[in-house]
Structure formats: C-alpha cells, structure tokens
Amino acid sequence: MMLHPLDAAIALEPAGEHCWRGRTSADWANFIGPYGGITAAQMLQAVLLHPQRLGDPVAFTVNFAAAVADGEFTVEARPARTNRSTQHWTVQMLQDGQAVTTGTVMTALRRPTWAATEAVMPQVPAPSEVVREKFRGVRWIERYDRRYLEGDVPRSWEGQDSGSSRTRSWVRDAPDRPLDFASLTAIADNFFPRIWLRRATQVPLGTVTLTVYYHAGAALLQSTGTGYVLCQAQGQGFRDGYLDQSGQLWNEAGDLLATTHQLMYYKE
Amino acid sequence: MMLHPLDAAIALEPAGEHCWRGRTSADWANFIGPYGGITAAQMLQAVLLHPQRLGDPVAFTVNFAAAVADGEFTVEARPARTNRSTQHWTVQMLQDGQAVTTGTVMTALRRPTWAATEAVMPQVPAPSEVVREKFRGVRWIERYDRRYLEGDVPRSWEGQDSGSSRTRSWVRDAPDRPLDFASLTAIADNFFPRIWLRRATQVPLGTVTLTVYYHAGAALLQSTGTGYVLCQAQGQGFRDGYLDQSGQLWNEAGDLLATTHQLMYYKE
Numbered sequence: 001m002m003l004h005p006l007d008a009a010i011a012l013e014p015a016g017e018h019c020w021r022g023r024t025s026a027d028w029a030n031f032i033g034p035y036g037g038i039t040a041a042q043m044l045q046a047v048l049l050h051p052q053r054l055g056d057p058v059a060f061t062v063n064f065a066a067a068v069a070d071g072e073f074t075v076e077a078r079p080a081r082t083n084r085s086t087q088h089w090t091v092q093m094l095q096d097g098q099a100v101t102t103g104t105v106m107t108a109l110r111r112p113t114w115a116a117t118e119a120v121m122p123q124v125p126a127p128s129e130v131v132r133e134k135f136r137g138v139r140w141i142e143r144y145d146r147r148y149l150e151g152d153v154p155r156s157w158e159g160q161d162s163g164s165s166r167t168r169s170w171v172r173d174a175p176d177r178p179l180d181f182a183s184l185t186a187i188a189d190n191f192f193p194r195i196w197l198r199r200a201t202q203v204p205l206g207t208v209t210l211t212v213y214y215h216a217g218a219a220l221l222q223s224t225g226t227g228y229v230l231c232q233a234q235g236q237g238f239r240d241g242y243l244d245q246s247g248q249l250w251n252e253a254g255d256l257l258a259t260t261h262q263l264m265y266y267k268e
Numbered sequence: 269m270m271l272h273p274l275d276a277a278i279a280l281e282p283a284g285e286h287c288w289r290g291r292t293s294a295d296w297a298n299f300i301g302p303y304g305g306i307t308a309a310q311m312l313q314a315v316l317l318h319p320q321r322l323g324d325p326v327a328f329t330v331n332f333a334a335a336v337a338d339g340e341f342t343v344e345a346r347p348a349r350t351n352r353s354t355q356h357w358t359v360q361m362l363q364d365g366q367a368v369t370t371g372t373v374m375t376a377l378r379r380p381t382w383a384a385t386e387a388v389m390p391q392v393p394a395p396s397e398v399v400r401e402k403f404r405g406v407r408w409i410e411r412y413d414r415r416y417l418e419g420d421v422p423r424s425w426e427g428q429d430s431g432s433s434r435t436r437s438w439v440r441d442a443p444d445r446p447l448d449f450a451s452l453t454a455i456a457d458n459f460f461p462r463i464w465l466r467r468a469t470q471v472p473l474g475t476v477t478l479t480v481y482y483h484a485g486a487a488l489l490q491s492t493g494t495g496y497v498l499c500q501a502q503g504q505g506f507r508d509g510y511l512d513q514s515g516q517l518w519n520e521a522g523d524l525l526a527t528t529h530q531l532m533y534y535k536e
Binding site: 114 | 327483503508516
C-alpha cells in the first residue's frame with residue numbers, strides 16, 4: 001500500500017534524544033526546495049511524535065532561515081517548559097549541522113469553555129459548485145484540490161494593480177486525506193504570494209515566518225474528515241521588502257479551525 | 269537624571285556570551301508578575317544590544333511559558349542563522365535556570381521597494397479630541413496615555429455579551445518618549461483581554477504567545493517621535509480555553525507601523 005504523499009513526507013525516524021531524521025519529498029517540490037507548508041508540517045510532526053508531549057498544538061511559529069536543500073534533514077524538538085496543562089517547545093530543522101528553520105510550538109490540554117467566533121465564515125458557494133483550479137507549475141500545487149472563490153492566480157501578468165490581495169478558496173488534500181494537525185498546518189501556507197495577486201507581477205520572494213493558532217482540537221479535526229477547508233488570506237502591509245498576511249481557515253460546517261499569519265520577503 | 273521607566277526596565281548588562289542580566293521593574297507590575305509587553309521588550313532588547321546583530325527587527329514571537337517572578341532574570345539571544353541581509357535569532361528568558369519565555373526574532377537590512385497598505389487606518393478623531401482614560405488597577409496601566417475610541421474597558425461587569433471585541437485607542441508612553449522598536453513592541457501588548465470586553469466578566473487569563481511584524485524601519489519610528497499610536501485589535505476565535513486576536517498599529521500620519529497577533533489562555 002502506498003503512503004499518502006503527506007504521510008510519506010512527514011515520516012520521521014528517531015535519531016537520538018529530541019531528534020528525528022527525515023528527507024525532503026519530490027511530491028512537495030516548490031520553485032527552490034520544498035513547499036514551506038510541508039517543512040512546517042515536518043517540524044510539527046517531531047513534536048507530535050515526541051514521547052514527552054503533553055496535549056495538542058495550540059500555537060506554532062516557524063521561521064524559514066535558509067533554503068531547505070533536497071535530501072536529508074534533522075528536526076530537533078525540545079520541551080523548554082512543561083506546566084500542568086501546557087507545554088512549550090523549541091524546534092529546529094538542521095542540514096549539515098546548520099539551522100535551516102527555527103521555531104516554537106505550544107501544546108496544551110484543552111477543556112470546554114464559553115466559546116464564540118468573531119471571524120465568521122463568509123457566505124460562499126459550496127465546493128461542488130466551484131471549478132477546481134488546473135494544475136500549473138511546481139509539484140506541490142498538485143497536492144491540493146483548490147477551488148477559488150475570489151482572488152485567484154492572475155491570468156495575465158501585465159502588472160495591473162488589483163487593489164486588493166484577498167483570496168478565498170476551498171482547499172483539501174489531493175488525494176483526499178482526513179484532516180489532522182499536520183495537514184492543517186501545511187494547508188495554512190497554501191496561499192500564493194499576496195503581492196503576485198496585488199501586482200500581477202511575479203517578483204522574487206519567499207515566506208520568512210509563519211504562525212498558526214489552532215482553534216480546533218483533535219475531535220473537531222476528526223469530524224471535518226476529508227471535507228474542504230475554506231481558506232481566506234489578505235495582505236496588510238507591503239513595505240521595504242516585507243509584506244504580511246492574515247488568514248483564517250474554516251471547515252464546511254463553518255467552524256473556525258485555525259488562524260494564521262505570515263511575513264514574506266519580496267524584491268523590487 | 270532619572271531614566272524613563274521603559275529605559276530603566278530594558279537596561280540589561282552583559283552576562284557572558286549571548287547572555288544579558290536584567291531585573292523586573294515595579295513600574296511595570298501587572299496582576300501577577302510584570303506586564304507581558306515589557307517582558308517582550310526586554311527580550312527584544314537583548315537582540316538589539318547584541319554585537320553580532322545584522323539589521324533591524326522585522327518579526328518577533330515570544331511565548332510566555334511561565335509566570336515571571338519579581339527579581340533578576342537572564343536573557344539569552346543567540347544568532348541561529350546569519351545570511352547576507354537577514355538574521356534569525358532564538359531568545360529565551362531564564363529564572364533559576366528555567367525558561368520562563370521562549371521566542372524567535374528575525375532581523376534584516378531593508379531596502380525601499382514597491383509599497384502599499386491594505387490595513388488602512390480608520391478615520392477617527394485626533395488624540396487631542398479624545399478623553400484620556402483614568403488610571404485604574406495595576407501599575408503598568410499608568411505607563412500609557414491611552415484614549416479609547418471604541419471598545420473601552422467595561423464600566424459594569426455584569427456579564428452582558430457585547431457581541432464584538434474590537435478596540436481602537438490612541439496610545440503613547442507616559443511619560444512620553446520617542447518611539448523605537450522596544451517601545452513599539454511593548455505597546456503591541458497593551459490591549460486589555462478581548463474576552464473581558466466581549467463578556468464583561470473578568471475571567472482568569474493570560475497571554476501565552478505574541479507575535480509582532482514590524483512594517484516600520486528605524487527612520488519611520490524616529491519620524492513618529494512622541495506622537496500617539498492608533499492601536500486596533502479584535503478577537504477572531506474563542507474556544508476551549510484559548511482565544512486569539514489580530515491587531516494593527518499606525519502612527520498619527522496613518523503609516524502602518526506594525527501588525528500583531530496573540531493567543532491568550534482563559535478559564536471558564
């Protein structure tokens with residue numbers, strides 16, 4: 001039986017205390033090196049596998065410090081502080097003994113409380129009513145069934161300013177796969193660069209840091225199953241080589257699964 | 269001459285390679301231990317003081333792993349990766365040899381590029397037209413001149429649901445002080461808990477992680493001087509003991525200085 005491409009990519013083997021060994025996967029190739037979302041999922045997976053883990057992820061920040069080279073890598077995941085119901089982790093991906101990413105993870109035991117959602121899912125057509133994007137370019141794009149509702153990839157690259165960088169799209173793994181923390185994390189990075197949408201110009205760029213806050217626990221992810229995730233993101237500021245975006249991810253039932261933010265480097 | 273309370277709080281002395289020693293400051297006391305914004309500023313300051321630093325902060329994430337006790341602390345700031353124009357740092361605050369915070373900082377040399385702001389400053393009355401909040405409760409509140417435009421602290425705590433957790437306020441240091449990376453970082457945490465606004469109930473809580481993306485470079489901060497910063501934040505999701513907020517900070521001229529996000533623990 002073939003492993004799902006996501007499971008194959010996040011398969012890590014123990015390599016000493018707090019260390020795991022993995023390798024990049026051609027299925028997730030980006031323009032240079034792997035898709036950042038899969039790198040993030042690999043780092044989170046080291047925490048998820050750790051025998052000392054307490055609870056489920058509530059927050060994760062990964063910094064892309066250098067290009068990840070194709071081939072082997074090591075992930076270090078160390079519990080920095082363990083409390084009664086929360087735990088703080090430092091994580092790092094290394095290649096040739098050098099950090100290619102840094103990051104932190106917080107896990108926690110969660111209990112039901114008063115709840116509310118102010119980031120309400122917008123009213124949009126169901127996934128079945130929307131055309132699936134055609135594959136193009138790099139391999140990792142094929143890892144998602146993506147259906148754009150707003151702010152899709154420009155059809156012409158003639159540098160017109162769209163005025164807004166908001167994207168809304170239904171997204172799920174391709175082939176489909178029940179949602180979990182690793183796949184949700186990878187999906188949080190699935191937005192194409194906001195500045196390409198805004199400027200219709202493919203300036204050179206790369207994500208430098210990504211944060212995910214997990215509103216869903218394991219049970220809610222499980223109930224989402226292989227359904228689609230509505231992904232929304234919009235740029236806030238673009239200046240002196242850096243732009244940020246703020247994003248939200250909901251399941252088809254309208255539950256807010258995660259919020260996510262990232263900062264991206266760009267040139268020109 | 270007396271040091272400004274912010275400068276007194278972030279005064280760190282060298283304590284070995286990559287290490288600085290500081291102490292908590294009564295001027296910044298919160299309900300338990302110090303205000304999180306000043307702890308964040310102290311951590312950033314260790315990077316700002318580091319002789320190997322390349323460029324100015326572009327992103328900072330701090331995780332509040334345990335209560336900071338009143339007294340001495342050590343901040344470790346280590347360059348994890350240095351590139352041609354960017355640098356990635358891991359930072360940690362220690363007390364009694366145990367991590368009380370973890371974090372990461374990214375610094376960079378920035379160059380002028382195409383620029384735009386989609387998070388446009390809302391039209392609001394000028395600071396001089398708005399009444400200053402009266403001091404109340406804990407000491408750190410007195411460290412800011414804060415003028416609420418929307419979503420101020422509830423006057424009655426009778427548990428009515430406000431339906432929205434959006435706050436807008438003009439804020440500057442008190443006494444006033446020219447804006448820089450340390451003070452902007454502290455201001456990014458100045459919002460009172462979104463769930464108190466939403467529920468008008470003082471449930472127990474605490475920030476567990478805070479991220480700041482710096483859109484302003486040193487020159488823009490300098491030109492902002494001792495002017496007010498318009499601070500906006502709103503909760504996105506509240507569930508199973510954790511809520512997140514998304515925020516924006518502009519100067520009086522309408523320049524987006526920073527965007528900020530945080531996740532907060534709450535009980536009940």
